[in-house]
Amino acid sequence: MDKPAMASMFRMRQAPATVSGVRSLGPGQADPLIGTRPLGEAIRFVVNAHPHYDISTVAITCGDGPRLGSREVKALWLEYGDRWMEE
Numbered sequence: 001m002d003k004p005a006m007a008s009m010f011r012m013r014q015a016p017a018t019v020s021g022v023r024s025l026g027p028g029q030a031d032p033l034i035g036t037r038p039l040g041e042a043i044r045f046v047v048n049a050h051p052h053y054d055i056s057t058v059a060i061t062c063g064d065g066p067r068l069g070s071r072e073v074k075a076l077w078l079e080y081g082d083r084w085m086e087e
Helices: 003-011 039-049 070-085
Strands: 016-020 059-061
Touching: 003 070, 016 039, 039 059, 039 070
Parallel strands: none
Antiparallel strands: 016 059
């Protein structure tokens, strides 16, 4: 994802987003149910879920923006960090 695309996604940080593909790592544990949330919160959730959940098949969809996989989420977090949570 190039810098202009990243900036476009950052501007959409309050837009509703859907997260799918987060899987539990523990035997017998249910996969987390994640409802629609602002894109910034969705990105933060995925970044923080990484040590506890398998995010290899994660997908965040938000409006007409591109589908974000784990690599894109990590790159966006590295670029903007906690600023995803700004109003």
